[in-house]
Amino acid sequence: MRRLLIWAPLALFIAFFVVFASGLISPESKTIRSQLIGKPMPQFALQPGVAGKAGVSSAELANGQPHLVNVFASWCIPCIAEAPQLDQLAQAGVPIYGIAIRDRPEDLARFLARNGDPYRAIGGDPNSSVQIALGSSGVPETFVVDGKGIIRHQHIGDIQPQDVPGIMSALGAAK
Amino acid sequence: MIAEGGLAALWLAAALAALQLVLGIMGVRSGRTDLLAAVRPVAVVQGVLTLIAFVALIWLFVTVDLSVALVAANDASTKPLLYKFAGTWGNHEGSMLMWVTILGVAGGAVAILERRLNERTLIATLAAQAAIGLGFYAFLLFASNPFARLNPAPVEGQGLNPLLQDPGLAFHPPTLYLGYVGLSVAFSFAVGALVTRDVGAAFARAMRPWVLGAWILLTLGITAGSYWAYYELGWGGWWFWDPVENASLMPWLAATALLHSVTVLATREGLRAWTVMLAVVAFSMSMVGTFLVRSGILTSVHAFAVDPKRGTFILALLAIYIGGALALFGLRVGTVREGSRFDAVSREGSLVINNLLLSAILGIVLVGTLYPLIAESVTGEKLSVGPPYFNSAAGPLALILVAVMAAGPVMRWRRDDLKAVARRIALPVLVAALALLAVILLAPGIRILPLLGLVAAAGVGLASLAPLWKRNLRRTPLFIWGMVISHLGIAVSMAGMAAESAFTRETLVATQVGATHKVGPYIVRLDDVQPIAGPNYTAIEATITARRGEGGEPMILKPETRSFPSPQTETNEAAIKTVLDGQLYIVVGKPDDQGRWQLRAWWKPFVTFIWLGGALVAFGGFLAMVGRIRREIRHAPPPEFI
Numbered sequence: 001m002r003r004l005l006i007w008a009p010l011a012l013f014i015a016f017f018v019v020f021a022s023g024l025i026s027p028e029s030k031t032i033r034s035q036l037i038g039k040p041m042p043q044f045a046l047q048p049g050v051a052g053k054a055g056v057s058s059a060e061l062a063n064g065q066p067h068l069v070n071v072f073a074s075w076c077i078p079c080i081a082e083a084p085q086l087d088q089l090a091q092a093g094v095p096i097y098g099i100a101i102r103d104r105p106e107d108l109a110r111f112l113a114r115n116g117d118p119y120r121a122i123g124g125d126p127n128s129s130v131q132i133a134l135g136s137s138g139v140p141e142t143f144v145v146d147g148k149g150i151i152r153h154q155h156i157g158d159i160q161p162q163d164v165p166g167i168m169s170a171l172g173a174a175k
Numbered sequence: 176m177i178a179e180g181g182l183a184a185l186w187l188a189a190a191l192a193a194l195q196l197v198l199g200i201m202g203v204r205s206g207r208t209d210l211l212a213a214v215r216p217v218a219v220v221q222g223v224l225t226l227i228a229f230v231a232l233i234w235l236f237v238t239v240d241l242s243v244a245l246v247a248a249n250d251a252s253t254k255p256l257l258y259k260f261a262g263t264w265g266n267h268e269g270s271m272l273m274w275v276t277i278l279g280v281a282g283g284a285v286a287i288l289e290r291r292l293n294e295r296t297l298i299a300t301l302a303a304q305a306a307i308g309l310g311f312y313a314f315l316l317f318a319s320n321p322f323a324r325l326n327p328a329p330v331e332g333q334g335l336n337p338l339l340q341d342p343g344l345a346f347h348p349p350t351l352y353l354g355y356v357g358l359s360v361a362f363s364f365a366v367g368a369l370v371t372r373d374v375g376a377a378f379a380r381a382m383r384p385w386v387l388g389a390w391i392l393l394t395l396g397i398t399a400g401s402y403w404a405y406y407e408l409g410w411g412g413w414w415f416w417d418p419v420e421n422a423s424l425m426p427w428l429a430a431t432a433l434l435h436s437v438t439v440l441a442t443r444e445g446l447r448a449w450t451v452m453l454a455v456v457a458f459s460m461s462m463v464g465t466f467l468v469r470s471g472i473l474t475s476v477h478a479f480a481v482d483p484k485r486g487t488f489i490l491a492l493l494a495i496y497i498g499g500a501l502a503l504f505g506l507r508v509g510t511v512r513e514g515s516r517f518d519a520v521s522r523e524g525s526l527v528i529n530n531l532l533l534s535a536i537l538g539i540v541l542v543g544t545l546y547p548l549i550a551e552s553v554t555g556e557k558l559s560v561g562p563p564y565f566n567s568a569a570g571p572l573a574l575i576l577v578a579v580m581a582a583g584p585v586m587r588w589r590r591d592d593l594k595a596v597a598r599r600i601a602l603p604v605l606v607a608a609l610a611l612l613a614v615i616l617l618a619p620g621i622r623i624l625p626l627l628g629l630v631a632a633a634g635v636g637l638a639s640l641a642p643l644w645k646r647n648l649r650r651t652p653l654f655i656w657g658m659v660i661s662h663l664g665i666a667v668s669m670a671g672m673a674a675e676s677a678f679t680r681e682t683l684v685a686t687q688v689g690a691t692h693k694v695g696p697y698i699v700r701l702d703d704v705q706p707i708a709g710p711n712y713t714a715i716e717a718t719i720t721a722r723r724g725e726g727g728e729p730m731i732l733k734p735e736t737r738s739f740p741s742p743q744t745e746t747n748e749a750a751i752k753t754v755l756d757g758q759l760y761i762v763v764g765k766p767d768d769q770g771r772w773q774l775r776a777w778w779k780p781f782v783t784f785i786w787l788g789g790a791l792v793a794f795g796g797f798l799a800m801v802g803r804i805r806r807e808i809r810h811a812p813p814p815e816f817i
Contacts (some may be wrong), residue, residue, distance in 0.1 A: 016545070020548075075329055127713075
């Protein structure tokens with residue numbers, strides 16, 4: 001009896017360990033679905049975020065053609081990692097509109113000079129009001145918007161090389 | 176350079192931990208005094224090196240060195256200094272470094288301070304501490320290097336989660352970590368004592384201040400965390416049985432049991448195996464808690480630093496340390512001599528019941544916390560275990576525990592007479608009976624659990640003062656005062672919980688500006704709603720006038736709903752007015768289509784007693800600590816001169 005009691009804690013721990021380990025190994029089934037998908041872009045008109053480039057307004061996003069809207073900032077580190085993929089998409093002919101969150105024009109110019117400039121236009125959102133309206137949960141974040149200005153797809157976080165085909169097919173589906 | 180210096184210090188500390196472990200094992204096996212003597216200085220230098228690494232990271236955060244990836248991701252030049260400082264540990268890597276630092280410094284402190292313990296046992300303890308340290312060093316250096324550089328450096332950092340930008344939360348994690356790591360020292364002492372088969376009073380006395388210190392900090396951490404959740408989350412509740420809360424409650428329950436059993440071992444040489452077991456369990460619960468919070472296998476409102484890779488690493492550490500300690504326990508505890516005997520009716524007997532009840536509550540919380548995980552792996556369904564399970568399962572046991580707490584301190588060690596004990600607690604029992612009568616008359620229809628809670632609080636509140644009865648108060652040892660105040664604190668807390676749960680009044684309405692509503696004894700009127708802008712958020716702020724009765728003095732409350740852009744979060748800033756007999760708690764929500772505002776108001780009688788009690792419990796622990804240390808100094812052998 002005493003021997004059994006002595007080893008009971010270890011046996012219990014091993015049982016818990018198996019549960020922990022299986023919980024850790026089992027694939028994650030959570031996907032975040034934005035409530036904005038299928039809804040039109042909120043109304044906004046942003047001033048140019050950087051000298052020499054147009055600003056962005058919601059009206060021009062409903063011009064009959066699908067595009068990407070990329071929420072980013074020069075102070076955002078994953079945005080640097082994302083830059084080559086955005087360049088690749090731009091070279092494939094995808095129109096990309098940028099919304100720069102809480103940024104200064106000179107910082108933004110430096111960021112674009114260093115990491116490339118795939119944007120057709122960049123709107124400056126100094127107090128994050130458009131970001132809030134979009135329900136965006138941080139930078140970077142990318143929306144696929146169809147020709148009527150309706151959000152079709154939301155990508156949270158930086159676009160990594162393996163995400164590019166998914167974005168392209170979402171754009172194709174938004175035609 | 177600072178970052179490289181910090182990293183170098185960390186590598187050196189890890190190397191010294193390895194040396195400490197090897198020297199310790201060789202020394203304890205061979206008994207060679209030169210090897211044994213080398214371990215203490217190594218432990219001290221290891222502690223100093225971890226401290227250097229930690230200070231280096233603080234420095235990088237305070238100066239906002241954005242070429243360090245961790246700083247760039249969690250700091251910003253525009254942040255207030257306090258949050259630059261606190262940002263050091265407001266993230267995964269920094270908090271792990273803080274953990275290792277406390278571990279290393281605690282090991283160094285044991286090496287310097289501990290003089291009475293048998294030398295071999297102490298060295299085995301330091302070796303065990305080094306073994307724990309090594310696992311966490313490996314974790315830091317291979318899986319979460321806090322000093323990694325970022326090239327090119329960004330021009331601005333990303334800042335800190337706005338929910339964490341709260342002075343309370345800046346110091347909440349260090350408090351809990353100090354508590355967890357204090358338990359790691361107790362764990363090392365237990366392992367050391369098992370290795371040398373030296374489980375006795377000296378070991379218990381050496382371990383006790385660490386358990387006591389850890390317990391005080393855990394008590395403070397849990398109390399503060401509960402108040403933070405209460406005012407910051409805006410739900411009006413003070414305990415949610417959330418996995419993250421449970422992660423701190425479980426080590427506290429184990430530490431509370433350990434604190435009581437270690438006293439039995441230190442005073443009466445009893446409960447040897449049980450005390451060692453509890454020391455292992457207490458630290459295991461700290462590690463299980465860390466694992467649950469960081470692995471992401473349980474979802475929680477506080478979810479933080481979620482990463483399965485890190486979860487795997489911590490799980491491996493868990494297996495090595497807990498599994499290893501339990502195996503050592505199984506192998507060795509059979510050879511530990513049984514402790515002194517005692518009767519069922521005795522101080523020891525009551526402490527055994529205390530320990531069993533605390534362990535049962537711990538089991539209930541552990542099962543409830545892990546049940547969703549178990550259920551998912553068996554049935555594949557996601558489900559959660561809510562407050563009804565915890566309250567109805569743990570509540571009655573807690574009540575019995577509190578009743579035992581009333582009787583235990585008035586019992587004699589070794590053997591007591593049941594009749595004499597009954598006579599000593601007759602007065603508190605009478606008071607409890609009167610309270611029962613009073614509550615039933617004044618609040619008919621009160622639910623059974625809060626009713627018993629109020630009754631127990633009244634009886635125990637009085638009983639906790641019994642050890643002072645007929646004593647010369649000025650000559651009563653400080654640790655007796657500590658016990659009395661801690662037990663009184665439990666009664667106060669319990670009164671608060673019972674009153675809050677029985678008498679809270681809640682009003683939830685959609686209201687227009689100018690309308691009045693009644694909540695408890697108060698009449699509240701929505702005067703105005705205005706948008707306002709904060710430094711890094713936008714908000715709507717309501718102005719509400721509250722009066723107690725028709726002719727009462729007006730009080731102005733201004734609840735807010737804040738929207739933070741990065742990361743996008745909405746927080747409810749409740750407006751809370753504290754008066755003598757409770758709190759008025761008001762939250763304002765969103766407007767509906769007809770322009771009416773959602774208003775939620777609570778009147779919570781005596782809710783502040785919950786945290787006041789918690790503070791008393793911790794203060795009692797502090798007094799006991801001071802009292803024990805003073806006694807130790809007075810009774811210490813004279814310093815040795817060579």
